[in-house]
Amino acid sequence: MSHEAAIVPVPPEAIAELRSIVGRENVLSGIDELLVYECDAYTLEKRAPGVVVLPGSTEQVAAVIKLCARHQLPIIPRGAGTSLSGSVLAVTGGVMVALTRMNRILDVDYANRRSLVEAGVVNAWVTNKVKSAGLFYAPDPSSQSACTIGGNVGTNSGGPHTLKYGVTTNHVLGLEIVLPDGEIAWFGVTPDGGEDVDGYDLRGAIIGSEGMFGIVTRVLLRLIRAPQAYKTLLGIFETVEAASQTVSEIIAAGIIPGAMEMMDQLITQAVEAAYRFGFPLDAGAVLIVELDGLKPGLQRQTEKILEICNRNGAREVRVAKSDEERLELWKCRKRAFGAIGRLSPNFLTQDGVVPRSKLPAIMEFIRATSEKFGLRIPNVFHAGDGNIHPLILYDERDPGQVERAIAAGNAILEQCIAFGGSATGEHGIGVEKIDFMARQFAPDDLDAMRALRRMFDPEQRCNPHKMFPGSKRCSDFTPRKQAAA
Ligand SMILES: Cc1cc2nc3c(=O)[nH]c(=O)nc-3n(C[C@H](O)[C@H](O)[C@H](O)COP(=O)(O)OP(=O)(O)OC[C@H]3O[C@@H](n4cnc5c(N)ncnc54)[C@H](O)[C@@H]3O)c2cc1C
Structure with a gap:
């Protein structure tokens, strides 16, 4: 499949219908408007969607998704676009559904320490809202002043305090999702406190699914008592x-x-x-x-x-x-x-995990990799979890440096796996790490994951070409091709 052939055009009548669903001002289709949405915080690969829609309610999301089903259009859920793995890249164009207008904290249940929020609520707003009552929302990604709860669900985000408190899945009691056929479903504990504990934990399966199972619209969060x-x-x-x-x-x-x-x-x-x-x-x-x-x-x-x-x-x-x-x-x-802006015009943030006891060895390996590829690699990381973040500095105006940055990142992740760790700790697979999935998982495991995905999205139109080998691979993208040329 060539890069160009994969684009799915959004027909003008679909754009007109989108305007009637969410209002003219909430549909972006001009070239300059779309440029804002051509990448997330993984800037090595860029591709603008065909159109961006900013719905204001779950019902509007459902209507948008039904329209996409009718026109067989790809759907790309987006929060704040701070993903570091290209998980919001519109690989085949399509309809990007940005949740940033759905940003209300709908309820705080202080007695039961829960809060119901819309998916576009910014992570830090939750703690800001409840801290005067001695409560907080524990997952605290370093991007928490910008990233959304929906994006945190998409990537099962962690943060510095993950070491003691766990990641997003440990703090999401339940969630509402618009499935790829437009059906609105709730998984897990419901806002009125009803428990959905029988059968499989599909709430858990949705968390970390990188937008491939549908669009999360409301989330019931667990609040924690602030330490004394x-x-x-x-x-x-x-x-x-x-x-x-x-x-x-x-x-x-x-x-x-x-x-x-x-x-x-x-x-x-x-x-x-x-x-x-x-x-x-x-x-x-x-x-x-x-x-x-x-x-x-x-x-x-x-x-x-x-x-x-x-x-x-x-x-x-x-x-x-x-x-x-x-x-x-x-x-x-x-x-x-x-x-990092003080050190370099561009940087590639890597996200690997090693057993804590291997931290000195992986740091030594990163030092050697820095020398080998002639690129500086500072490190800031969640040491307690063994979750490293080498920041590979490069200048994208120099194609040789782009190529070396990618190669250095791959070498570090391979070494993480060799040390018994993983190629991602918290930033997800996106398009960036597709090639690593087959190195970490056996074919049977990947088949089981794909089968689960197809259960939610039989047509695989929701955030296509992410995570799984056999999808469009990172090496198919223009900057990588240029780098390799
Ligand atoms: C400076 C910086 C620091 C960071 N630090 C951390 C950190 O400490 N820990 C960490 O875990 N991550 C970190 N990240 C990565 C990123 O912020 C997180 O992955 C975050 O959860 C993404 O949220 P977002 O709203 O920007 O989502 P986006 O980037 O917009 O989307 C991320 C994924 O979630 C999906 N998605 C978004 N909204 C929805 C929705 N409503 N329904 C379904 N799917 C959806 C998207 O399709 C995509 O697959 C950092 C990023 C930056 C730039």
Whole structure:
């Protein structure tokens, strides 16, 4: 299948019908308007959809989906478009359904600690809404000030506090979805508290399905009681290896911090230049360890962590003195990707997982890969989970660099798998990692996944050409072809 032949044109009469469903102002079809939607945060591959629709209700979504079924058009669900794996790429054109107008927090049930939200609600808004009542929504991707709950469901997002609290699937009680034939269905706990616990956990199957099972329109979220107290430590180490060893020893000591995040020297320098927190510029790595829970227990755990840091040669360990200092530290960590603009015009964010004990080895491998391909690769990552994020710096104006960035990323992910890990921790497969699916899963496993997908979407029109080998592969796309030429 050639790149060009795959495009499915959206006929003018379908665009006219879309306007009558959602209103003229909520249908974007001009070339300049569509350019905004030609990629997500994975910018190596670009393809504008035929049309973008911004529905305002579940009923409008259902009407749009029925129209797509009638015209046999591809459907691409989209939240904020912060995916780092090209999971929102309109590979064959079609109708992109952006949920950003469906952004209301519909209800907060404080007694039962639940909140019903529309899929376009931005992640951080949920905690902002309930924090005065001592509650919070736990999954906290670093993109949480922009990404949507629908997108979090699509990719089963995690974040720094995943280590203790789990990922999106652990905090979604139930959800409403418009299936690819336009039927509106609810899976899991219903908003009125009804439990749907018999049979398969299809709620769980939908979470992480990257928009291939339909369009999620409303989500019932679990809210958590905010911890009584925090202790946030910043360990400063000469080497990434020493900081990694510290991470392993903290877990081995039976302590599960809320979060353990690491930044290596290059990223620390960029973050310091951007936000002026006071990070040392000559440290090999900095490790953020956050403990949370009941106040009396935290002091003992803090002492134990200080002991482990010192045993591993920490140059210094700072403890945040106030809530403001703690929040400032997290702001720096969560904006680390943004600081990369100071180092390079482009970067490719990788997302692999290794067993924690392999962190020093994978960091060494990344260092060697950086040298081999002549590209700088700073690292900022969820160390407690073994979820690494090497940021491969390149300049897209230089095709040689694009090619080397892709090759370096592939080499790192292959090594993650060789170490017993995975080619993705939280950013999903999208178009970027299709080639890795067959390396991680046996053909039978892939067949079972495809069969499940076909159950939801027999015609495979919902977010087509994602995740599965045999779909359009990343290497079929223009920038990769140019890079390889
Ligand atoms: C700076 C930065 C930091 C990041 N940090 C993290 C992190 O710490 N942890 C993490 O997990 N991710 C992180 N990401 C990746 C990304 O933010 C997450 O994957 C996020 O969940 C995507 O949300 P979104 O609203 O942008 O969804 P999109 O990017 O628009 O979509 C993502 C996927 O979900 C599907 N989708 C979107 N909305 C719906 C819907 N309503 N119904 C069905 N399917 C839907 C799409 O089709 C697509 O497959 C980061 C990204 C950036 C740019």
